[in-house]
Amino acid sequence: MSSTSSPQSLPLSMAGENARVRIVALLGGPGTVRRLTEMGLNVGCEIIVRQSQGGGLVVSRGETRFALGAGMAHKIMVCPV
Incomplete structure (x- = not known):
């Protein structure tokens, strides 16, 4: 579980429809990350x-x-695949 993001990453909320992405970091508190x-x-x-x-x-x-x-989508950092 990572709390930092890479320079190429963006929040999942910014990804367009039909985008295939890889999760690179989960931000937020322990409860959010666990969920x-x-x-x-x-x-x-x-x-x-x-x-x-x-x-x-x-x-x-x-x-x-x-x-x-x-x-929730804003706390999931992704990069394009």
């Missing part, structure tokens, strides 16, 4: 942004889809 990792959204995994409306996102990892609010 994300328990959902399977951990550092190193690849996800695809399926839908982006307003600030919320729908992302998928494999066959599983997750709905994330804007605040």
Whole structure:
């Protein structure tokens, strides 16, 4: 679990629809990081942004889809794959 981000990274909330990205850091407190990792959204995994409306996102990892609010999406740092 990392709390720093690389220079090429951006918040998941900034990724466009159908973007394939890799999670490089999870920001926020221990509770936020634990919640994300328990959902399977951990550092190193690849996800695809399926839908982006307003600030919320729908992302998928494999066959599983997750709905994330804007605040949570902003704490997930990603880089393009």
